[in-house]
Amino acid sequence: MKEEEPNWFSRWEEELPSPEELTPLSQTLITPDLALAFDIRNPNTPQAPPPPPPPPSSQHHSAEFDSAELGSATAGDEPARTLKRPRLVWTPQLHKRFVDAVAHLGIKNAVPKTIMQLMSVDGLTRENVASHLQKYRLYLKRMQGMSTGNGSGGGGAAGLSPTDAATDHLFASSPVPRQLLHPGPPGSDHFLPFVPVTALQHHQQQQMAAAALAAQQQQFHQRQMGHFGSPPGGQFDHGFFSRQTVGVNRMGAAMPAQPPAYVEDLESATGGGGGRKVLTLFPTGDD
DNA sequence: TGTGTAATAT
DNA sequence: TATATTACAC
DSSP states (O other): OOSSTTTHHHHHHHHSOOHHHHHHHHHHHSOHHHHHHHTOOOTTOSSOOOOOOOOSOOSOOOOSSSGGGIIIIITTTSOGGGSOOOOOOOOHHHHHHHHHHHHHHOTTTOOHHHHHHHHTOTTOOHHHHHHHHHHHHHHHHHHHHHHHSOSSSSOGGGGOOHHHHHHHHHHTTSOOOHHHHSOOSTTOOOOOOOOOOOOOOOOSOHHHHHHHHHHHHHHHHHHHHHHTTOOTTOTTOSSHHHHHTTTTTTOOSSOOSSOOOHHHHHHHHHHHOSOOOOOOSSOOSOO
C-alpha cells in the first residue's frame, strides 16, 4: 500500500522553517552592528527592516557581544571577510535547509557554492557549507552502507565511532531524501524549481537569540522523536534510527535544564510500528 | 578557481 | 564535541 508515497518534495515547502524561526540563526551569525556596518542583507529580502540607530554613546558599554572588537578594530577599513564570524551552529532548522538545497539541486549539482546560494542564508559562507557537506556526505555514505549491505549483521552500531553516533544527532533530525540515498539514472533527477525562503531579517534582540535557540532545539528533539515511527510510505525504514539512539542519550551537557527521556519515547514509537502519528517536524504556525 | 578529502586546530 | 581551518590533490 503506497498511500501517499514520497511526495516529500511537495511538502518540503511547508516544512521549511518560518522566518521567525530562522531569524535567530542569522543573529548568531552576524551581530546587528555588523549587519548594519556592512549593510549585509539577504539578497532575497528586498527590503530590510529599518536598522536600529547605533547608540550615540561612543563608549563600549555592553561589551557582551562587542566581542573581539569586531567593529571598532577593523570596521571602516577592511571588508567583512577579514572579520571573525561567530561559530556557526548547525541547528536542525539550518540543517534542513541544507538538506533541502542539496535535494533540490540533485546530488551531482550539490557543491558548496551552489548549496550556499540556494540556502540563501546570510552570513553563511562557502566554507561553512563545505565543511558541513563534508560531514553530511560521510553520513550519507554510512546510511547507504547500512541500508544496502547487511544492515543488521551484528556489526551495526559496532561500526560506528563515537563521533559518528554523536553527529548523527543532527543529521537524523532531517530525513534524507531518496534522491540522495539512491541517486537515480541521469535524467530522472528533474527537480522542482527552488523557492527560496525570503526571510532572515535582522532583529535587535541579540542576547535572547541564544536562549530562544536553545528552547527551539529542545522542542525539536522532543518532536523529532515522535516523528520517527511515522513515515507512511516506509520511506526511512532503515532500521537505523532505532539503533542510532542507543548511544545517544548521553547528552545534556548543553542543557542541564530538562532530563531527556528520548529513548523510551522513541522505542515506544518504533516498537508500536502501527502507531502512525505524523508530527510535523517543524511548527509551521498551525501546529 | 572550485571542489573533495583528510588532518588538524579551536 | 562540533565546527573551522588548513593543506593538498584533482
